[in-house]
Amino acid sequence: MNIIRVKDVEQSAEKALEIYQNAVQHGAKVLGLATGSTPIPLYQKLATSQIDFSELVSINLDEYLGLDGEDEQSYRYFMTKHLFQYKPFKHSYVPDGKSEDHEAAIKAYDRIIAEHPIDLQLLGIGRNGHIGFNEPGTPFDSTTHIVNLTQSTVAANARFFEKESDVPTQAISMGIASVMSAKKILLIATGESKAEAVAATINGPITEDVPASILQKHSDVTIIIDEAAASKL
Numbered sequence: 126m127n128i129i130r131v132k133d134v135e136q137s138a139e140k141a142l143e144i145y146q147n148a149v150q151h152g153a154k155v156l157g158l159a160t161g162s163t164p165i166p167l168y169q170k171l172a173t174s175q176i177d178f179s180e181l182v183s184i185n186l187d188e189y190l191g192l193d194g195e196d197e198q199s200y201r202y203f204m205t206k207h208l209f210q211y212k213p214f215k216h217s218y219v220p221d222g223k224s225e226d227h228e229a230a231i232k233a234y235d236r237i238i239a240e241h242p243i244d245l246q247l248l249g250i251g252r253n254g255h256i257g258f259n260e261p262g263t264p265f266d267s268t269t270h271i272v273n274l275t276q277s278t279v280a281a282n283a284r285f286f287e288k289e290s291d292v293p294t295q296a297i298s299m300g301i302a303s304v305m306s307a308k309k310i311l312l313i314a315t316g317e318s319k320a321e322a323v324a325a326t327i328n329g330p331i332t333e334d335v336p337a338s339i340l341q342k343h344s345d346v347t348i349i350i351d352e353a354a355a356s357k358l
């Protein structure tokens with residue numbers, strides 16, 4: 126694991142931008158993307174950068190179940206708002222949260238991942254160590270699947286909704302094995318609320334109780350953390 130400690134959120138985004146510029150210059154064709162508040166400063170820098178994504182494919186980690194791409198709370202909408210409207214990709218895949226046939230949507234997404242091997246996978250991390258929507262206890266060999274969100278995750282994501290009861294309780298998420306199949310992984314964590322999850326991910330045992338701890342087994346992981354997120358290392 127390559128740990129990059131930075132002073133603050135601004136520096137985390139600057140460092141992450143360098144990694145994207147380098148990856149695209151070296152031929153990256155498929156970018157695995159994440160949502161949540163952590164990647165927003167990076168997306169702002171990518172949106173105003175000189176990088177051309179029009180020949181690249183993006184594959185998002187997850188989507189709430191029951192929301193379609195036009196719903197302002199959906200992750201497809203989030204990605205369009207923060208990145209795709211400024212920097213269109215050749216194709217941007219986001220799991221289908223509105224499919225009537227979840228099994229078909231899951232199989233279709235696994236096929237997309239198999240046909241478009243991810244060169245650089247961006248991750249945030251949940252306060253409980255989840256990656257994507259892979260909550261604690263998710264098998265490390267999981268591929269795309271339907272997840273039941275923990276109360277901690279629903280509460281943490283409620284800030285984007287009118288009220289907590291509006292937060293979907295299920296999602297469709299790339300599995301941990303899907304994430305680990307990426308050639309390169311970049312995890313960004315900022316803020317005190319992630320300090321415990323970061324410490325468990327970097328120094329803790331590899332356990333399904335902390336989904337991100339599996340990253341210790343990946344050959345090319347970079348973790349960018351600010352001082353607050355590094356405070357329990």
Ligand SMILES: N[C@@H]1[C@@H](O)[C@H](O)[C@@H](COP(=O)(O)O)O[C@@H]1O
Pocket residue numbers: 159160161162163164186187248249250251252255256257258278282
């Ligand atoms: N599905 C997303 C994750 O991909 C994200 O990493 C996490 C942390 O979000 P934030 O960066 O807002 O703390 O929230 C959600 O659960």
